[in-house]
Amino acid sequence: MEGPDSTAATKSHQVGDTSAKLNNLTHRIWPPTQRTRDAVINRLIETLSSSKSLLSKRYGTIPKEEASAAAVSIEQEAFSLAGASFSGEDDNGMEILQVYSKEMSKRMLDTVKARAASTTSTAAPSDSTQVDSNNAVSAGGEEFISSSTKAEA
Secondary structure (H helix, E strand, C coil): CCCHHHHHHHHHHHHHHHHHHHHHCCCCCCCCCHHHHHHHHHHHHHHHHCCCCHHHHHHCCCCHHHHHHHHHHHHHHHHHHHHHCCCCCCCCCHHHHHHHHHHHHHHHHHHHHHHHHHHHHHHCCCCCCEECCCCEEEECCEEEECCHHHHHC
């Protein structure tokens, strides 16, 4: 039968071993897994196409198919740029993750601004354009739905 000193020594040894293993364990957050990248793309699609997002409230929504293509492009470009800027000095990937996040935010904003500008300039009524009671703009046989951001302008 072991005495109290023997049990305490065993527990102390186990704690020391666990502590040493944890010190050697490093958690890297870069590069993200494909599952994480897919989740980011799905969130981008939701943000771009949902009328509930702040960007959509300000710049209008993007149809889901177009938002999907834009989200994939935004994520891939941000991932490539962040990966290219990676230096071996960032041990856990925090700095590169910040670059990735900032690039996605910048590109998402650029996308919605460019789309809002092209929609507004394309849908702007002119002398040859007629506006019906549903805020649909007909011009040369094409029909454009005016966005809520047009009313702000």
